[in-house]
Amino acid sequence: MKDIERMLVSAHEDGEVESPWKQRLEKRLADDPVWAAEAALHRRVKAALAADPEPDWAPARERVREALTARHALPPVARRAHLTWISVAAAALLVLAAGGGFWLGRQSAPTGAPDVAEVQVQVPKAMGLKLSGEGQLLMASTLQRPTH
Amino acid sequence: MVGEGGGPVPQGFSQVYEAWSPLLFRIVYRMTGRREAAEEIVQEAFIKYYERRDVLPTDEGLKFWLIRVARNLTLNYEKRRGRERRALERVFHEPAPRSDKGALEKLTDAESVGDVQKALLLLPENLRTVLVLKEYAGFAYAEIGKMMNITEGNVKVRVFRARARLAQLLKEVL
Numbered sequence: 074m075k076d077i078e079r080m081l082v083s084a085h086e087d088g089e090v091e092s093p094w095k096q097r098l099e100k101r102l103a104d105d106p107v108w109a110a111e112a113a114l115h116r117r118v119k120a121a122l123a124a125d126p127e128p129d130w131a132p133a134r135e136r137v138r139e140a141l142t143a144r145h146a147l148p149p150v151a152r153r154a155h156l157t158w159i160s161v162a163a164a165a166l167l168v169l170a171a172g173g174g175f176w177l178g179r180q181s182a183p184t185g186a187p188d189v190a191e192v193q194v195q196v197p198k199a200m201g202l203k204l205s206g207e208g209q210l211l212m213a214s215t216l217q218r219p220t221h
Numbered sequence: 222m223v224g225e226g227g228g229p230v231p232q233g234f235s236q237v238y239e240a241w242s243p244l245l246f247r248i249v250y251r252m253t254g255r256r257e258a259a260e261e262i263v264q265e266a267f268i269k270y271y272e273r274r275d276v277l278p279t280d281e282g283l284k285f286w287l288i289r290v291a292r293n294l295t296l297n298y299e300k301r302r303g304r305e306r307r308a309l310e311r312v313f314h315e316p317a318p319r320s321d322k323g324a325l326e327k328l329t330d331a332e333s334v335g336d337v338q339k340a341l342l343l344l345p346e347n348l349r350t351v352l353v354l355k356e357y358a359g360f361a362y363a364e365i366g367k368m369m370n371i372t373e374g375n376v377k378v379r380v381f382r383a384r385a386r387l388a389q390l391l392k393e394v395l
Contacts, residue, residue: 076381083381087355089362117395118384122356125337128256130246137264138238144268 079111086115234274238267241284244358245291251353252295254334254342262294285368288358292350292369299346340390344383351376352383 084090085098102108242263250259269290270277277283334342341349354365362376369376388395 079385080377080381083384084362084377087362087380089377114388114395115384118387118391119356121337121391121395122341122352122387125335127247128250130243130259133246133256133260133263134242137242137260137267140264141234141238141267141271 074107074111078108082108082111083115086112086119233279234271237270237283241287242267244284245287247357248288248353249291249295251338251341251357252292252346252349253298254338258295258298262291262298265294266291285364288354288368296346336391336394340387343390344386348379348383348386351379352387355380 081090081094081098082102085095085102090098102112245263245266246259249262250256253259253262266287270283270287277286341352344352350369351365354360354368355362360368362373362380365376366373371379
């Protein structure tokens with residue numbers, strides 16, 4: 074047999090020969106003992122490869138999985154703890170900043186409260202409102218209401 | 222467990238590992254005949270995947286990419302082992318093997334493997350790779366060609382030559 078013919082038989086054993094060549098080749102394999110012997114040889118090689126025992130990869134897969142975990146990230150629990158500390162520190166900074174701002178604000182604020190009459194005039198003016206007499210009375214009563 | 226239960230590995234990594242690592246172990250082992258090589262190379266392949274996962278395909282293309290990476294790592298591994306062996310031979314003043322007999326001797330320091338695996342290791346790398354991808358990974362010629370960047374016809378030739386060579390090497394056991 075020529076090499077090209079043997080190659081065709083090899084491809085046929087792999088299911089890689091398409092119609093109509095497949096049918097013609099199969100007829101030849103059925104009729105010609107030399108071709109049939111070649112096909113049988115390829116089948117024996119394939120069978121020998123398939124029968125060769127495969128190692129149990131489960132332990133190796135587990136070891137690689139663990140190595141990948143260790144290499145790429147912190148364990149989940151430690152990672153959460155790490156994030157918690159960042160959150161606490163951020164919250165503490167926020168509280169300090171807010172407290173400091175409040176204290177500074179109190180230090181710099183004028184001691185006397187604005188005059189009610191002045192607010193009564195300035196606020197509606199700033200809002201572009203013209204209050205009637207009733208409106209002015211309502212606003213004055215609101216501003217003068219004692220707070221608890 | 223990687224990527225499970227809110228673990229540290231990003232979503233998808235664990236699934237990719239579960240899906241393709243058995244195939245990679247099988248291919249690399251058949252290429253090298255060594256379990257520890259398979260373990261080392263598969264780990265390195267997944268590290269490369271982890272580092273580049275954002276730009277890699279998420280479909281079948283990823284499988285091909287992983288196999289290409291594993292193959293390149295296997296070639297590097299073989300080269301490194303060759304250099305180490307030659308260095309040892311220089312130190313102990315022993316000539317480097319040149320023939321198939323030498324290649325058989327090379328296997329004496331390998332793991333205890335059967336005749337079939339030994340014969341497989343005696344094939345040239347370009348023949349061994351296509352045969353392994355065909356017989357142990359079940360890829361079609363077209364897929365093997367895509368992975369190895371060769372034509373389908375070339376795959377067909379290599380598979381045939383690999384089988385013919387194996388048939389000669391294993392004629393006593395076939």
